[in-house]
Amino acid sequence: MTRGGSPRIEGYATVAAVGLVAALALRRPELAIVSAPFALVLAIGTRFARDPRVEVDFTLEAERTLEGSDVSAEIVLRAETAVDRLELALARPRGLEILEDVDTFAVRLRADDEPAIPLRLSCSRWGVYDVGEIEVRAHDRFRLVVWRERFQQTHRLKAYPRPESVRRILAPIETQAFTGSEVARVKGDGIEYADIRDFVPGDRVRSINWRASARRQGLVVNERHPERNTDVVLFVDSFADVQGEDRSTLDDAVRAAATLAARYLERRDRVGLVAFGGILRWLQPGIGMRQRFRLIETLLETGVEPTYTWRDVNVIPARILPPKALVIALTPLVDPRFVTAVEDLRARGFDLVTIEVDPVGVVEAGRSPVEALAYRLWLLEREVLRNRLERLGVAVAQWGDDVSLEAALEGVRTYRRYARIARV
Amino acid sequence: MFAVGVRVAALALVALVAALVLGWSPLVPVSLVMLGAVYVSQLSLDDAALDGASPVFAAGLYLTAELGYWSLEERECAAREPGDGPRRLAFVATLGLATLLVAAALLVLVDAVRARGLAVDVVGAAAAAAALLAVVLLARRKPES
Numbered sequence: 001m002t003r004g005g006s007p008r009i010e011g012y013a014t015v016a017a018v019g020l021v022a023a024l025a026l027r028r029p030e031l032a033i034v035s036a037p038f039a040l041v042l043a044i045g046t047r048f049a050r051d052p053r054v055e056v057d058f059t060l061e062a063e064r065t066l067e068g069s070d071v072s073a074e075i076v077l078r079a080e081t082a083v084d085r086l087e088l089a090l091a092r093p094r095g096l097e098i099l100e101d102v103d104t105f106a107v108r109l110r111a112d113d114e115p116a117i118p119l120r121l122s123c124s125r126w127g128v129y130d131v132g133e134i135e136v137r138a139h140d141r142f143r144l145v146v147w148r149e150r151f152q153q154t155h156r157l158k159a160y161p162r163p164e165s166v167r168r169i170l171a172p173i174e175t176q177a178f179t180g181s182e183v184a185r186v187k188g189d190g191i192e193y194a195d196i197r198d199f200v201p202g203d204r205v206r207s208i209n210w211r212a213s214a215r216r217q218g219l220v221v222n223e224r225h226p227e228r229n230t231d232v233v234l235f236v237d238s239f240a241d242v243q244g245e246d247r248s249t250l251d252d253a254v255r256a257a258a259t260l261a262a263r264y265l266e267r268r269d270r271v272g273l274v275a276f277g278g279i280l281r282w283l284q285p286g287i288g289m290r291q292r293f294r295l296i297e298t299l300l301e302t303g304v305e306p307t308y309t310w311r312d313v314n315v316i317p318a319r320i321l322p323p324k325a326l327v328i329a330l331t332p333l334v335d336p337r338f339v340t341a342v343e344d345l346r347a348r349g350f351d352l353v354t355i356e357v358d359p360v361g362v363v364e365a366g367r368s369p370v371e372a373l374a375y376r377l378w379l380l381e382r383e384v385l386r387n388r389l390e391r392l393g394v395a396v397a398q399w400g401d402d403v404s405l406e407a408a409l410e411g412v413r414t415y416r417r418y419a420r421i422a423r424v
Numbered sequence: 425m426f427a428v429g430v431r432v433a434a435l436a437l438v439a440l441v442a443a444l445v446l447g448w449s450p451l452v453p454v455s456l457v458m459l460g461a462v463y464v465s466q467l468s469l470d471d472a473a474l475d476g477a478s479p480v481f482a483a484g485l486y487l488t489a490e491l492g493y494w495s496l497e498e499r500e501c502a503a504r505e506p507g508d509g510p511r512r513l514a515f516v517a518t519l520g521l522a523t524l525l526v527a528a529a530l531l532v533l534v535d536a537v538r539a540r541g542l543a544v545d546v547v548g549a550a551a552a553a554a555a556l557l558a559v560v561l562l563a564r565r566k567p568e569s
Contacts, residue, residue: 007449008493014453015489019460020552024545028467029534030478032548034460036530037486037523087502106502108511141515143493 001051001138001147008144009046012038045142052147053080054109056088058132060121060155067126067162067255070099075117075134079109084141088117091133095125096157123159125251126258128300130154160296161251161258164405169263170412172230172326173351180229181267190226197223230269231285231322234261234295235345237331237338238277241304244362247401249332252357254299256330256405261295272320273298276341278305282320311337313344326351332359333385346392353412354389358400390415429465432458440492447499452492459485474535479527486523490516 019035022028054077061072075088089104099120107115123129132154138147175184183192196212199219207221234257241250257273264271265287272285273295283291283298313321321327327350329342346352360382365375386396395415397408436458443451463481475481494512 006493007452007496008489011449011453011456011489011493015456015460015485017552018457022460022464024549024552026464028464030467030475030481030531031460031464032552033478033527033530033534034463034482034485037482037526038489040526041486041519085508087500100503102503104500104502106504106508108505108508143497 001054001136001149003051004146004148006139006144006146008142009042012042012144016042041142042144045140045144049140049142049145050081052083052086052109052138054078054083054086054136054138056134056136056151056153058090058134058151058153058155060131060157063156064158064160065123067123067159069122071121071123071157073119073121073131075105075119077107077109077113077115077117079111079113082111083109083138085139085143087137087139089135089137090119090131091135093129093131095123095127095159096129096131097122097124121157123157125248126159126161126254126300129157129159131157158297158300161255161299163262164256164259166259166263166406166409168406168409168413169260169267170326170328170353170409170416172232172324173416174324175228175230176270176322176324178229180227180269182228182230182269183225184228186226187223188226190224192225192227193222194225195223196220229267229287230264231272231325232260232264232269233272233274233285233321233325233327235327235329235331235342236273236275236299236302237329237335238275238279238281238302238304239307239335239338240277240332242332242334242359242362247362249334249357249359249362250302250304252399253330253332254302256355256357256399258296258299259405260328262292265289265292270322271295272322272325274316274320275299275302276311276316276338277302278307279303280311280315282316284320285322285325311341313341313348321345321350324351326353329354330357331355332357333382334359339385339389342389342394343392346389346394352394353416354394354396355405355408355412356386356396356398358398358403361401426465426469429462429469432465433462436462440488444492444495447496449493449496452489452496455492456485456489459488474531476531479524479531482527483520483524487516487520490519 016035016039019031023031057076059074065071087104087106134151136149175182187194199221203221209220209222212220261271270285270287273283275281331338333356389396395412397412399408436455439451439455
């Protein structure tokens with residue numbers, strides 16, 4: 001531990017020095033009497049201050065938690081020597097909170113003590129946190145000497161995004177070949193009734209609709225829609241993050257992506273991810289619980305990396321965007337590079353939905369008339385951009401303070417009920 | 425002289441309050457030195473050969489310093505163990521009492537030894553300088569581990 005002096009040393013030394021010099025100069029022994037205790041405390045305190053020997057351990061109950069949930073932690077101390085006051089300050093990364101509402105804990109240790117300090121931590125934002133850096137300050141009995149040491153026992157805590165409430169998810173226009181939970185538009189073997197048609201040799205007897213056959217005086221068979229799986233690619237905009245006091249568009253986008261991924265994977269759909277920004281991250285579409293964790297772990301690494309280079313969808317490997325996949329873009333629509341990528345994907349015939357993580361609630365209008373005018377122009381530009389995307393056949397749903405993700409998805413469903421892919 | 429003393433005392437109070445409010449510890453010794461100046465002015469007004477109340481003033485000044493620094497330490501909002509405050513208070517009170525006793529003993533000693541002259545002054549100055557030097561050296565002692 002590094003030994004140093006507390007502010008008391010300077011203060012007491014100053015008072016003692018001034019008092020003793022003044023006593024000599026003014027020939028008043030009373031001043032020496034007044035300053036003598038300060039000098040005496042300094043001498044005794046510094047002489048008998050012993051270097052403390054303390055070990056600090058930090059343990060974390062879990063390595064994974066949910067955004068906003070508590071995680072228990074413990075600081076375990078082992079003291080070989082007695083310490084009158086030991087202060088422990090746990091370094092807090094941004095977004096990590098100590099629920100005890102204090103940053104510093106003070107304890108008194110006797111020799112061979114092994115106390116444990118329980119803590120409850122909470123992550124206010126999803127992400128990866130390195131926890132366990134503890135600054136230790138030990139004080140002697142007279143509070144004259146301070147020993148400092150920094151213990152690094154870093155544990156990685158992953159806070160998964162909090163799920164949004166979504167009951168119905170978007171159905172893609174086209175399904176894939178494998179069995180799943182989505183009723184396909186094509187006809188084949190399945191459960192959902194589709195149509196009837198005349199019997200042809202090779203049809204199974206169990207498909208015959210006997211009632212319809214009796215009415216039409218010829219054999220008629222039922223046709224059904226098969227249940228197929230779908231491919232969904234979550235296309236997250238990490239070019240820009242519009243941050244407010246308690247909201248960030250990237251946080252919301254990641255939260256929505258995690259929620260949608262979990263919902264689609266529950267239906268045995270294949271889900272992939274493209275985080276399109278300064279750093280391009282992707283995950284090939286896959287199914288199952290393992291894919292869910294892979295997706296979330298990839299999402300946790302998503303952050304805004306500043307870049308001025310122009311990127312288009314050519315940089316995305318082709319296998320990440322399978323044909324007939326539903327591409328759900330999650331974006332605040334503020335970076336033209338991402339908007340261009342969305343337009344490119346639409347031009348390539350992908351079934352595309354844009355969920356606009358609305359940044360308008362985060363941006364203040366400004367006070368001056370010029371700022372207010374600029375704000376209005378910005379809103380109009382956004383409106384124009386939205387209309388442009390919709391003209392291309394891209395459903396745009398606004399998700400913001402007043403609109404839940406469920407309602408935004410319902411808006412997309414309504415749009416897609418009337419809009420159809422036009423191949424020209 | 426009395427009016428000057430009152431003003432200096434008011435300044436000392438302001439300095440101490442400022443130190444506690446702003447959390448700036450160098451203002452604490454400034455206020456203590458000002459209080460010492462008030463005491464000097466009081467001594468010059470009384471014109472007594474040896475002030476019998478000096479141990480009480482010494483204890484008061486020391487307690488003011490201790491409580492001031494303690495208050496500054498508590499600004500860090502540390503979660504303390506139960507009983508830490510009373511235990512510290514008892515220790516500070518003990519130190520105050522010890523200060524009173526030491527100062528009283530010194531007063532008795534000074535009263536008994538009323539030597540004057542250059543030699544005594546030189547010895548006193550040397551003792552003061554040696555005490556301060558010892559304090560500085562001890563404070564800057566290298567850590568054992």
